[in-house]
Amino acid sequence: MAATKDPSEQFTQIKEQKLKLGGPQEEEGEGGVQGGQIQEGAVEALAENKQLELLWASVESDSQILTLQTVPLPSQEVHMPGLGWLSVPDPESLQATEPQAEGAPPLPSVLWLNQEPQCSIQQNVAFSVPEELYLPEEELPWFHLLRENMTVVGEDQALTPNLGGSSALMKFEEGQENQWLSEGGLNQGEECCFLVEMMPRDEGKEDVVLAISSVNVEEQDKPAPSQADVENTDAVKTQRKGTIRTFRCDLCPFTSSKYSSLSRHIKIHSDKKPHMCHLCLKTFRTVTLLRNHVNTHTGTRPYKCGNCNMAFVTNGELVRHRRYKHTYEKPFKCSICNYASVEASKLKRHVRSHTGERPFQCCLCSYASKDACKLKRHMRTHSGEKPYQCSVCSARFTQSGTLKMHVAQKHDENVSKYTCPHCAAVIARKSDLRVHLRKMHSYSPVETKCRYCPASFHERFAFIQHQKTHKDEKKFKCQYCDYACKQKHCMVAHVRIHTGEKPFVCVTCDKHFRQKQLLTEHLRKFHDPNFVPTEHQCLKCSRSFSRWTNLQRHKKKCDPEQQKLATSNKTVLIWPIVDSSQKVSEGPGGEAQLPGELTLGHHEESTGGGSKDLDEGLTCEMIFNMMDK
DNA sequence: CACAGAGGCGCCCTCTGCTGGAGGTAC
DNA sequence: AGTACCTCCAGCAGAGGGCGCCTCTGTG
Numbered sequence: 001m002a003a004t005k006d007p008s009e010q011f012t013q014i015k016e017q018k019l020k021l022g023g024p025q026e027e028e029g030e031g032g033v034q035g036g037q038i039q040e041g042a043v044e045a046l047a048e049n050k051q052l053e054l055l056w057a058s059v060e061s062d063s064q065i066l067t068l069q070t071v072p073l074p075s076q077e078v079h080m081p082g083l084g085w086l087s088v089p090d091p092e093s094l095q096a097t098e099p100q101a102e103g104a105p106p107l108p109s110v111l112w113l114n115q116e117p118q119c120s121i122q123q124n125v126a127f128s129v130p131e132e133l134y135l136p137e138e139e140l141p142w143f144h145l146l147r148e149n150m151t152v153v154g155e156d157q158a159l160t161p162n163l164g165g166s167s168a169l170m171k172f173e174e175g176q177e178n179q180w181l182s183e184g185g186l187n188q189g190e191e192c193c194f195l196v197e198m199m200p201r202d203e204g205k206e207d208v209v210l211a212i213s214s215v216n217v218e219e220q221d222k223p224a225p226s227q228a229d230v231e232n233t234d235a236v237k238t239q240r241k242g243t244i245r246t247f248r249c250d251l252c253p254f255t256s257s258k259y260s261s262l263s264r265h266i267k268i269h270s271d272k273k274p275h276m277c278h279l280c281l282k283t284f285r286t287v288t289l290l291r292n293h294v295n296t297h298t299g300t301r302p303y304k305c306g307n308c309n310m311a312f313v314t315n316g317e318l319v320r321h322r323r324y325k326h327t328y329e330k331p332f333k334c335s336i337c338n339y340a341s342v343e344a345s346k347l348k349r350h351v352r353s354h355t356g357e358r359p360f361q362c363c364l365c366s367y368a369s370k371d372a373c374k375l376k377r378h379m380r381t382h383s384g385e386k387p388y389q390c391s392v393c394s395a396r397f398t399q400s401g402t403l404k405m406h407v408a409q410k411h412d413e414n415v416s417k418y419t420c421p422h423c424a425a426v427i428a429r430k431s432d433l434r435v436h437l438r439k440m441h442s443y444s445p446v447e448t449k450c451r452y453c454p455a456s457f458h459e460r461f462a463f464i465q466h467q468k469t470h471k472d473e474k475k476f477k478c479q480y481c482d483y484a485c486k487q488k489h490c491m492v493a494h495v496r497i498h499t500g501e502k503p504f505v506c507v508t509c510d511k512h513f514r515q516k517q518l519l520t521e522h523l524r525k526f527h528d529p530n531f532v533p534t535e536h537q538c539l540k541c542s543r544s545f546s547r548w549t550n551l552q553r554h555k556k557k558c559d560p561e562q563q564k565l566a567t568s569n570k571t572v573l574i575w576p577i578v579d580s581s582q583k584v585s586e587g588p589g590g591e592a593q594l595p596g597e598l599t600l601g602h603h604e605e606s607t608g609g610g611s612k613d614l615d616e617g618l619t620c621e622m623i624f625n626m627m628d629k
Numbered sequence: 630c631a632c633a634g635a636g637g638c639g640c641c642c643t644c645t646g647c648t649g650g651a652g653g654t655a656c
Numbered sequence: 657a658g659t660a661c662c663t664c665c666a667g668c669a670g671a672g673g674g675c676g677c678c679t680c681t682g683t684g
Binding site for chain 2: 319320343344434
């Protein structure tokens with residue numbers, strides 16, 4: 001706005017000023033610029049329709065005269081609201097361009113039409129505008145004429161008044177409002193006040209529109225207004241209770257005992273924000289808001305905390321900070337649980353955890369969040385965005401907490417571990433300890449039975465510990481002899497010695513074997529044309545043996561020192577000392593055991609009562625052949 | 630008009646807990 | 657070799673704390 005003076009500031013000079021009624025009714029001129037009369041028909045229309053009327057006005061810049069003109073609303077008869085009770089002061093004074101005498105209050109910027117107004121469509125009314133109120137070189141203002149039961153937003157949006165401009169309160173003197181009262185307006189005994197809003201119209205138009213709001217001032221002894229009264233309220237209505245008036249906004253439930261508050265309030269229904277930040281061009285409704293905003297640019301923080309070195313732009317921020325950090329006052333308490341918060345919004349957010357309300361719906365999946373922040377975080381799962389990067393290894397993460405955990409676990413040597421209170425297991429993360437507790441130490445209603453004994457357990461950890469007690473014992477005992485072993489498959493193979501069962505049959509020569517491994521070896525030796533017998537040669541005397549065990553027996557006689565060296569090798573230690581007459585058990589199904597599994601266990605089992613049948617037993621030679629492979 | 634007070638909204642953060650894949654180990 | 661199991665680890669969501677910025681109202 002090119003205004004040299006804030007219109008609202010100008011208007012402040014006259015707001016709440018008691019305006020005098022009076023002056024002769026002015027005869028309207030044809031198409032008149034100085035017409036003061038309003039046709040009676042218009043007044044009747046006013047009473048019947050009680051709808052918003054707009055008045056066009058043009059400005060004669062030189063003389064600073066506003067020329068008012070009724071503007072027909074598009075869908076109905078046009079009428080001139082409220083003007084019927086307003087009287088125009090002495091036309092001469094109204095049209096006088098010279099300001100009032102020094103020190104005198106400025107002229108009212110509104111029309112005053114007295115008695116039977118004769119307002120018609122296109123009727124123009126002229127009146128002067130005090131320089132303090134309106135400067136023609138400024139951007140044209142809006143005048144709002146608001147009246148009872150008006151519909152603020154007209155069908156023609158172009159004519160809809162912008163409620164963000166200046167305003168003034170006009171007050172009827174006794175008797176002036178009779179006409180309107182008789183037409184179904186305010187009740188007898190009520191004071192009539194009109195609020196005039198003055199705001200700029202569209203740019204480039206040499207017109208202004210006045211809006212006058214009727215103000216209902218109720219007497220003290222009147223009962224409180226019913227809900228219906230509220231619903232049918234005026235655009236602006238006051239209720240007098242004793243000496244206290246209540247001003248009500250017609251656009252929202254707002255009421256105030258002070259007209260200034262109402263006047264200020266009405267601006268919130270406007271988009272007009274005349275105060276612009278010179279740094280970011282953002283606009284604000286009031287100077288205070290602008291100042292606070294500018295402080296955010298400049299870093300000015302006038303409100304300093306007395307308990308710490310924090311400082312804030314607004315007092316509200318300081319109060320809130322003190323509650324969070326120093327006083328711990330939490331005025332907002334949950335009615336369902338004992339949660340309390342410093343801020344109402346936090347309580348509102350908390351209540352959603354009770355209600356399950358999830359107002360923030362993801363547009364890409366079925367997820368819905370209880371607050372906007374969670375939804376924003378969730379959206380990273382769709383976008384793949386990982387804004388948090390590890391400064392050490394450059395790994396990226398979707399959440400800051402995940403990054404923090406990563407750094408602690410991967411790059412922090414002093415990270416604390418979590419020890420299980422039940423089993424002393426040390427686990428890196430608390431959450432994983434919880435998983436451990438749940439899996440290992442939680443009570444299970446279903447008993448887990450031990451495979452080797454009648455014991456049963458409700459806790460998995462106890463069960464596992466019990467199982468370990470069976471680990472080193474030869475828990476598989478032969479029912480026919482004293483043989484015992486640790487593994488079931490060994491026992492199965494052993495029992496066949498007693499039962500004579502030989503389930504593995506050579507299809508070529510019909511020879512039967514107790515173990516599959518023996519059948520396999522048989523097939524290789526006797527039915528494989530590519531089979532080459534292994535020669536085991538004594539390094540001392542170069543004598544060859546077909547069987548490795550025979551070689552070992554030979555070595556004991558030929559070179560006792562070589563035998564000593566052999567015993568130093570752990571893997572050789574086990575088997576060379578085994579008497580070649582002993583057999584080594586094979587797997588339960590006769591499968592060959594891997595070299596790594598051919599450990600002392602097999603040896604012990606074999607010595608514990610194994611078969612001496614070399615033809616069917618797995619010889620040491622066979623084992624070493626397997627290892628060579 | 631300035632200021633205090635109250636409050637809304639958004640953003641960022643931490644703490645917490647669950648889940649499932651990866652990798653190692655025991656059987 | 658296959659399987660079961662366990663811990664590690666990243667991903668993800670729930671809940672809540674704290675603050676920045678802004679808006680609006682009551683009051684002097």
